[in-house]
Amino acid sequence: MFRNQNPYSVSRSMYFANGIREIIGEKLKGMGCKKIYVVCDKGIEKVGILKKVVDIINAAGIEAVIYNGVIADPPIHIVDEAAEIGKEAGVDGIVALGGGSPIDTAKAVRVLLSNEGPLKVERYIFENAQQARPEMPLIIVPTTAGTGSEATEGAMISHIDENGGHWKKILECVSNREKDMSVIDPELTVGTPKEISMGCAFDVLTHAMESSMSIVTSPLIQANSMTAIRLFFKSCKNIYHDINDLQARNDMSLACTLAGISINRGYVNCGHAFGHALGSVFGVHHGIACGVFAPAVIEFYAEAIPDAVSSIAEIFGIVPEKGEEINSLSERFARSLHAFSTDVGVDLRKIVKNKEECFKIIPQVMADYSWRLGLKELDEQKCKWIIERTYEY
Numbered sequence: 004m005f006r007n008q009n010p011y012s013v014s015r016s017m018y019f020a021n022g023i024r025e026i027i028g029e030k031l032k033g034m035g036c037k038k039i040y041v042v043c044d045k046g047i048e049k050v051g052i053l054k055k056v057v058d059i060i061n062a063a064g065i066e067a068v069i070y071n072g073v074i075a076d077p078p079i080h081i082v083d084e085a086a087e088i089g090k091e092a093g094v095d096g097i098v099a100l101g102g103g104s105p106i107d108t109a110k111a112v113r114v115l116l117s118n119e120g121p122l123k124v125e126r127y128i129f130e131n132a133q134q135a136r137p138e139m140p141l142i143i144v145p146t147t148a149g150t151g152s153e154a155t156e157g158a159m160i161s162h163i164d165e166n167g168g169h170w171k172k173i174l175e176c177v178s179n180r181e182k183d184m185s186v187i188d189p190e191l192t193v194g195t196p197k198e199i200s201m202g203c204a205f206d207v208l209t210h211a212m213e214s215s216m217s218i219v220t221s222p223l224i225q226a227n228s229m230t231a232i233r234l235f236f237k238s239c240k241n242i243y244h245d246i247n248d249l250q251a252r253n254d255m256s257l258a259c260t261l262a263g264i265s266i267n268r269g270y271v272n273c274g275h276a277f278g279h280a281l282g283s284v285f286g287v288h289h290g291i292a293c294g295v296f297a298p299a300v301i302e303f304y305a306e307a308i309p310d311a312v313s314s315i316a317e318i319f320g321i322v323p324e325k326g327e328e329i330n331s332l333s334e335r336f337a338r339s340l341h342a343f344s345t346d347v348g349v350d351l352r353k354i355v356k357n358k359e360e361c362f363k364i365i366p367q368v369m370a371d372y373s374w375r376l377g378l379k380e381l382d383e384q385k386c387k388w389i390i391e392r393t394y395e396y
């Protein structure tokens with residue numbers, strides 16, 4: 004066990020506190036920036052967060068150029084468009100403001116603006132991709148607690164092939180520690196609508212769970228992930244009942260960043276293969292799509308990594324009875340996690356009526372690279388088992 008572990012590694016400098024956004028201006032100034040490209044979506048502008056951050060940038064004597072055209076699961080053409088506009092404006096640094104989609108778009112735009120050649124992100128995401136050299140200063144300011152993209156090196160970019168198939172491609176991007184920063188201010192997540200908050204929360208949970216059950220996990224990654232799961236468990240229902248609960252938001256943001264550090268090297272696996280497929284076939288929020296399968300995924304991996312599964316179950320209050328085997332414990336935990344999830348609206352039955360219809364996602368699950376990082380091989384029969392199991396709880 005742990006022979007294939009990846010080293011525990013944090014990809015950039017990270018600042019975390021309520022109100023810490025005030026340092027953004029001085030940090031940009033310290034990196035010599037004069038004209039900043041703020042990459043976000045229209046929602047961030049609408050709720051007033053964009054203005055708050057632009058005011059801080061301007062107060063440091065720095066000009067801000069806005070790109071607010073990011074859409075969910077950013078596709079190639081949005082990245083290319085944002086890069087064109089940034090190049091034309093002559094920006095010398097980037098602030099990524101928003102959830103996973105603006106952050107991933109900004110990471111990709113930064114690669115295009117830092118490297119010579121055509122402003123085409125496909126150069127960096129397909130086979131034989133060029134090595135990205137990120138040189139332009141980047142500050143990531145998350146406004147949701149979900150993707151953990153503030154702690155990871157890669158960016159997920161969507162690609163639609165000639166047959167209409169939707170695929171996620173990773174733009175691998177080595178951090179430049181001198182010019183890479185995340186400023187995580189949980190206050191910016193307060194008030195995020197309930198459904199989006201729950202989607203993000205289950206993204207956090209599945210990142211923490213899957214990274215502790217991957218072929219490259221390590222005791223360091225697992226310890227980090229267990230802390231994230233504890234913080235998720237403490238705060239999830241509080242956020243569901245009060246979207247303005249600052250303490251719960253603080254805990255969930257912390258869980259999110261910790262889980263982000265875990266997936267930076269521990270990666271995700273089978274749950275995300277299912278989540279990517281369900282998300283693209285049925286158009287569901289990424290975190291919900293991954294979260295609905297978490298109970299069955301836990302059962303699926305339980306025998307392969309019993310210690311991690313027992314530790315996760317214990318956080319949820321499920322402890323082994325005398326002489327109880329891991330299969331029995333994981334089944335009890337899976338039922339308990341399913342009940343916890345449905346209590347906050349995370350429920351596969353709400354998305355797809357029955358298992359037969361859900362079997363449609365299997366080809367996409369099998370085509371997704373993520374499950375190969377899990378501790379067990381997946382095939383069509385096992386996919387069916389995970390789906391059937393999820394409808395049985």
Ligand SMILES: [Fe+2]
Nearest residue numbers: 150206210293
């Ligand atoms: Fe995720």
